[in-house]
Amino acid sequence: MALYVYAITAQDHPCRLEAIHGVGSDPSPLRTVTAGPLRAVVSDIDEDIRPKRRDLTAHQAVQERLMADGAVLPLQFGYVATDDVAVRQALGASADGYLATLARLDGCAEYHVRASQSDEAPLLQQILDDLPDVRDLNERIRAGDRDPSLPLALGEMVAHEVKARQETLAAGLTEALMPFSRDHFVRPPSGSDFLNLSLLVPDERRDSLRTAEANIAREIGSGIDLRFSGPLPPYSFVQ
Structure with missing residues (x-):
């Protein structure tokens, strides 16, 4: 089953995910996939996830809950992986970069x-008041000068x-x-x-x-x- 991926955290992040739900019309429980020093917060999905208000709100709620307990790399709405194996591979392939970014974002x-x-x-x-050329053009137009180029010049x-x-x-x-x-x-x-x-x-x-x-x-x-x-x-x- 495909996975919707919300965020990446360090392995020791508490990931308190109780009482909040994920995306989808019938949301699956939120869970984590761990690979070495990192883990991803995910939920199983069996439908295409589109940017409806319900799902945008759910995505944001997960980020805010994670932020309350530590550094988080929030993924943009709509990130989907094929399965747990693909998530672990992605975490492992870029572990050093993710860890460096988590350190940079910590406490921010x-x-x-x-x-x-x-x-x-x-x-x-x-x-x-500041520009005589603008003031002069404006005054000429207000005084009735019918030169058709004046309004365009003044506007520019x-x-x-x-x-x-x-x-x-x-x-x-x-x-x-x-x-x-x-x-x-x-x-x-x-x-x-x-x-x-x-x-x-x-x-x-x-x-x-x-x-x-x-x-x-x-x-x-x-x-x-x-x-x-x-x-x-x-x-x-x-x-």
């Missing part, structure tokens, strides 16, 4: 930091400046938050976000990070939506 959790422009008015006004100048200032702010936020992390990972932002940052934060720095979050939010003022989430399983830092 992942935090996500995202930022978006919730109100563009203050930024646009700042650009008008403003968009370029908005992007540059958001990138500068994103770099500054990353630099300010890095000292609270053991490692960090910057992803391309999506949607309206201009920052998508993952931090690997040691337990002893969590309170300091939250204090920094509040201070930074006050410093950047209105117009910016700064969003923190965590502690989370360290998906971004599993290699």
